[in-house]
Amino acid sequence: MKHSRTWMRQSAFVLCAVSAAALGNAASAQDAWLEGLQAQTLKLADFSGNQDANFGQAMVAWEEAITEFTDGKITFENYWSSSLLGALDTLSGVGDGVADIGLIIPSYHPNELPVGSWLFGLGGALSGSTVHDVAAGGAAALEAVLTLDPLTQEYASHNVRVLQATATPAYNLLCNTPVSSLADAQGLRARAIGAVWSDTVEALGMTPVSIAWGEAYEGLQRGVFDCMVINPNQYVSGLTLKDVAPEFVPVTMAQLQASTWVINIDVWESFPVELQNFITQENIRAAYNIWNGYMQIEAEAGDLIAAGDVLHTNDVSELEPVARAQRAAAVAALAANAPASVTDAQAVIDGYQERIAYWTAALEADGYAVSERTPEAILEAFSGLRDVDLSNFFAKFNDEVTSALMQ
Secondary structure (H helix, E strand, C coil): CHHHHHHHHHHHHHHHHHHHHHHHHHHHHHHHHHHCCCCEEEEEEECCCCCCCHHHHHHHHHHHHHHHHCCCCEEEEEEECCCCCCCCCHHHHHHHCCCCEEEECHHHCCCCCHHHHHHHHHHHCCCCCHHHHHHHHHHHHHHHHHHCHHHHHHHHCCCEEEEEEECCCCEEEEECCCCCCHHHHCCCEEECCCHHHHHHHHHCCCEEECCCHHHHHHHHHHCCCCEEEECHHHHCCCCCCCCCCCEEEEEEECCCCCEEEEEEHHHHHCCCHHHHHHHHHHHHHHHHHHHHHHHHHHHHHHHHHHHCCCCEECCCCCCHHHHHHHHHHHHHCHHHHCCCCCCCHHHHHHHHHHHHHHHHHHHHHCCCCCCCCCHHHHHHHHHCHHHCCCHHHHHHHHHHHHHHHCC
């Protein structure tokens, strides 16, 4: 009996030792990628703003997560507000390694990114409801930039890989004169950069003009032009136009379809698969954070709009049907103007719109109805933006889309 107990104690000791060794070996294998990871500092270039802006906050959180995951081996240097690369040279700059990560607006590169620029036209396939345009429109845009082969190959040809992309809320008109009818709009000059907006401006009887972003405030103040096609959040952030464009004209203009973050392919391919998978997950989280950021800054604009003492909301019941018809016609014409690399353009367009509808239905199932475009409904929608909870929507996107991106 004594020998039996001794044997059992010895066996248990051996079993514990073997188990500990096995766990140690598994942990070592799991950490091997980290041990072999080369320490490096990556340069991020964002022409659009600083670390306090919506993009900046999301990307700093993205960086911090990666630095923590790599035990400090991957760190970042940030170059905000065009301090390293501007809007027009970020694509080539990231591809050439001047920066490792950067923000791209595809329509700024029609020759280099014909597919991305073409897809920009789908910014007109929106509802005007902020929650749905940002989240459902954003989810459709994010899926497209990550999975549409002609687009991913196009970016790869410039030695960059897409990290994530987001869509803005709908653009509206911010004016220095009242615009509540087609007669009011006739002949007014509106800053509209890109056909997706300038065509709608022309349909309303206005004249599109090209004014540099940095000159827009003074241009509105001095009457060089009358209206700016932009998000209403520019009343409280960015240009802060409340004093020079107090007439809010909430006619639905296209959203900016895909503000796209890219990384140098050589840098990406130098990462082990464990790190690539982690970054893929954090890319989607960054997009989610940007969606939430849009809700907050639009809500701040909504506070100012609803107060009614500085800004006046114009009735757009006469303008909205004209803008809607123009946007629909532009989307219908996209297939005929597709780049050669898009072999079945109509299928791409139909699929994109189906995904907008799918994600819109998901939001509706969470209790977020698409808001109407009356002044009362618009103000009510603004007032609810701070209470929007996209966590279920984010989880659904991760379950259905992100998981399929993992290697």
